[in-house]
Amino acid sequence: MDGKVAIIGTGLIGGSIGLALRASGAEVVGHDDDYVAARAALQRGAIERAASSASEAVDGAELVILAVPVDRMEAVCSQIDPGPEAVVTDVGSAKAAAVAHGEASFGERFIGGHPMAGSERQGVEAADAALFQGAYWILTPTPATSDRSYGVVADLAGRLGATPVAVEPAVHDALVARLSHLPQLVASALVEVAVTTGDQDALLGLAAGGFRDVTRIAASDAGLWVPILRANRSAVLDALDGLERRFEDLGSLLREGRWEELRLFLDRARRARLQLFAKPVYGGDPAALDLMIPDRPGVLAEVTTAAGEIGANIEDLRIIHSTEGGRGRLHLVVAGEEKARRLESALERLGYRVERGELLE
Template identity: 35%
Template sequence: MAIKDSAAVIGLGLIGGSIAKALKKMGIKVMGLDSDEQTLAMAKSEGIETHCFNTQGMAGETAIPDIFSHTGIIFLCVPVSFISSTVKLIANHVPRGAIITDTGSVKKVIVRDVEAVLPDGVSFVGGHPMAGSERSGFGWAREDMFYGAPYILTPTPGTDAEILWTMVKLVRDLGAKPIIMSPEEHDRVVAAVSHLPQIISTTLVNAVAEVHPEGSVMDLAGGGWRDTTRIAGSNAVMWKDILISNKDEILPLISAFKEQLSVLESAIKSSDEAVIKGRFQNAKAYKK
């Protein structure tokens, strides 16, 4: 089964929609599946074959076997909590030789749960494109979303080398930079560079909203506020799943952040110039 035959993208949000558009530009026949009629209409208007699909399966008269019978690769671009259940739902209808991959921001739990329900003859390679924005939905999807962005692949010891190489080439074709690491290493690293920043940005906005509930302070907000809080507008359902699924890696980072914040708080209270200056210098040096 060759990827060039056909690809399916389940979940046509920002990431799934961008993958669908990029694959279509590459000349691959793309089927887009989603439960939202407006999303399907937008995708169809751009020449993507569409089918209604929800957590229970197909909606309407089309049967699952007819959708996936000639599909070389299936992208699961649904919330983390639905990935393994979606694999279980379509497992008996995916042809031998096909590849299933995902775009979830957590990998250890997903890989474990998917491999438990994966049918014989079908391969799974965990994936996570480190791209996107605080926007959500197909309307914000772009075919160049992944240009120059890291795209993490998380094979396991049982992953076939040829299958992994196929995924590496596809990621490069999407314009991204493939990075290979274990599911465990992925979760540890991404907790630091993606999950904690999201928590801090969201908490910052909530803290300011608590102190200034009227919101008039935003009239004075400049670039620093915009840069720090841009991702606070991210999808709540998606992030709920991510934070719960990767809590083992996230909680120690929250503790470390609270400790750092406490050190700075104490230094400000005591007007300890040396500590305050040292915290800023350390941060600048590490970032550089």
């Protein structure tokens, strides 16, 4: 990525991306509707120039990163008109609506993104060039996404120390509803229960480590969370329904004194929690697959969808273009040998010629 990068929104995520890119020598121009935030980003060195408008910031940019709240995506997309070769991505934690707005404005040049990293602190003051080191950067290609757009943003993630992982927008939203959005609601509800029961000061003064750990994220900015929950409302409601059913089950076990069943419930959760973090979430020894792909729209989405359907996690994806006949080579790294074999078979059924490749540095 040798050209100009424009970052719209210079808060925690936008500022962290800017710091990391500038540390690697990239030209970064930023804009924030909040003049104070833009000035702070400039002073911190997250951007080298603060543009007076979003449209000015994207002029001549090779890559445009929309690091704005999810409820601002539609408006920002309508305000900018980057050049015909510019790739556009976002970093929001709800993808279905963001992808719809992005593709309506920029077509194949847009690809949704969500770096799975953050902080309880907000603003560019909390930005950190190392924020994305070791994190997963979710990409949400669709049949409309160009291979080039995917490649540019996957390269961005790798350049910032993250691992790009491709999933469909709806799958992403269901996952984050359970792993991020539901825990936020649970933490807030637990605090509410505590402070509305009895002597608030005495109760919170007695709060032990478990309560503090579980409710830590309740301290997050409510103003940021309401738009996120609104944007992902359907998936969050599904997650809440599942939690309510679990609570109903627990209530029945307690009321009826079914202590052995309660022990089994708690033990299942204990073993699942231990297993969850006993290995990487996208664990398994990496296996590389190489396949020749035609130069036509939708190929990348077809491949990543096939991976998603069998639960294969793509930990690296590179497009190596060929000058012969408009074809290129797609290099995939899949977590786990068994998943690699299944993906190889699935792609061959789709008509691709797949070969085992070498892991690239």
